[in-house]
Amino acid sequence: MTISAGILGATGYTGAELIRLLYAHPEVKIAYCSSRQHNGRKVSDILEFLKGTYEAVLEEFDAESITTRCDAVFSCLPHGASMGYISRIVPGVRVIDLSADFRIKDPATYSLWYAEHGYHDLLDSAVYGLSEVYREQIKSAQLVANPGCYPTSVLLPLVPLLESNLIDPYGIIVDSKSGVSGAGRGLSLKTHICEVGESFSAYKVGRAHRHIPEMEQELTRAAKKSITMDFIPHLLPITRGMLSTIYLRTTRSEKELRECLKRYYETSPFVNILSDSFPSTKDVRGTNRCIIALAKVEPTDRVVIVSVIDNLTKGASGQAVQNMNIMFGFDENAGLDSIPLFP
Ligand SMILES: NC(=O)c1ccc[n+]([C@@H]2O[C@H](COP(=O)([O-])OP(=O)(O)OC[C@H]3O[C@@H](n4cnc5c(N)ncnc54)[C@H](OP(=O)(O)O)[C@@H]3O)[C@@H](O)[C@H]2O)c1
Known part of the structure; x- marks a missing residue:
């Protein structure tokens, strides 16, 4: 079926x-x-790398035309704008929203971090699209809320460990670094090459980044306890890639934690757990993979986890395609089975 x-x-x-x-x-x-x-x-006039391959003409939003012509729609619009457009095409078509508009289940929390949410019924029906965790619910979803990039890199290692009660759910510290494409294509001084090149900086330090409530919602669900976390994002002078370093405490051994993750992701084609090395952003560049490694800092009870993804692929569009594959009954890795770009 096409x-x-x-x-x-x-x-x-x-x-x-x-x-x-x-x-x-x-x-x-x-x-x-x-x-x-x-x-x-033509889309190739705006995205010139498409010349000679995909050259379709860009169209304005037209709900009737979209629901007649499409089986699946991906919304790559900013938060706040996305929900209004989606409300005009659901349930006529199945939608995967890459914005934050349907990720946070509590409208009051959404309004605290973003703005008023005007579509509570749609919010109730949306399924959080962390593919490996919500696979069963995604199969029949009409609207999938694709996760944020930082949350994807943080939740994939933490959810199995919290669900299995293997780590202390309190005092988790996450230090994440993102490539500049995470900020979108719009022009801004903050993402200008002269500002970010040959530099490295933290931003939104403290309880300031909008991905915090999304992560806490999912960590709380996994642990069955109300969880808050410390999250400090950083901007890396690279185009794509995201690396999260997670600090936590446990009395369990490194081997127990690693085996829990390996078991959880045994049948998941895109999540790999390393045993003898730590991953870099180059290992996932242009792919839908998430690579995770961990080490216990002996003789303390502290564990350090490192998780890498490509923010545009597993952190956004790749996971969205994975969710579409699950929704339409295709092989989960159809169109996504690729080797990283190297060098
Ligand atoms: N970049 C990432 O790594 C990443 C990762 C995960 C999730 N996301 C989320 O995915 C969504 C898209 O991100 P992006 O990085 O692709 O952003 P982007 O590069 O800024 O592209 C957004 C597009 O939306 C259109 N647009 C902007 N404002 C609009 C409005 N008010 N109404 C209708 N269309 C509007 C613009 O196209 P026109 O002006 O041509 O219409 C623009 O090309 C965002 O919600 C973002 O938070 C991004």
């Missing part, structure tokens, strides 16, 4: 990554790409 897919906000970084992945997907035809600013122009 399905038709649409992309809202196709000219941004996650939209471009979706075009790259869906163009090579054996079960998908890209049927619709939207842009507010550039509708009527």
Whole structure:
């Protein structure tokens, strides 16, 4: 079976990554790409690397046309904007939203960190799209809330350990580093090469980053206890890639923790647990993989976990395609089975 897919906000970084992945997907035809600013122009005029491959014309948002022509729609729009567009096409079509609009289940928490949420029914029906954890619910979902990039890198190692009660749920510290594409394609002084190149900095230090409530929601569910965490994001002078270093405490051995993760991800094609080395962002570049390694800091009770993903792939568009594969009954790794770009 071949399905038709649409992309809202196709000219941004996650939209471009979706075009790259869906163009090579054996079960998908890209049927619709939207842009507010550039509708009527070829997508390859805006994303020039597409010249000679995918050259469709960008269209304005038209709910009737989208629901008639598409089986699946990916929304690559900013939070706040995405929910309004999605409310006009669900339930006519199945949607995977890459924004934060449907990730936080409690509308009061969403309004504290983002803005007022005007679509409570849709929020109730949305399934959180951390593929390896919510696979069963994703199969029948009409609306999937694709996770944030930082949450993906943090939750994949922590959820199994908390669900199995193997670690202290309190006092978890997460120190994450992201490539600059995490900030989107829009121009800004903060992501200018002269500002980020040959530099490394923390930002939103303290309880300031909007991914905190999303992570705490999922950690709380896994631990069955209310969890708060310390999260400090950093900006790396690289285009793609994300590395999270997680500090926690446990009386369990390194081997027990590693075996728990290996068991949990035994049938998951994209999560790899290393036993004898630590991963770097290059090991996952352009792929949908998450690689995790851990070490106990003997003789203390502290454990350090390192987790890497590509923020645009497993952290966004790759996981969105994985969720589409699950929703439509395709092989979970269809269109995603790739080797990292090297060097
Ligand atoms: N970048 C990442 O690593 C990453 C990871 C996970 C999740 N996300 C999330 O994915 C979404 C897209 O991120 P991105 O990095 O692709 O952003 P981006 O590069 O800034 O692209 C967003 C696109 O949305 C369109 N747009 C902007 N404002 C709009 C509005 N008010 N109404 C309709 N369309 C609008 C723009 O296209 P036109 O102006 O041409 O319409 C733009 O190309 C965001 O919600 C982001 O938080 C991003």
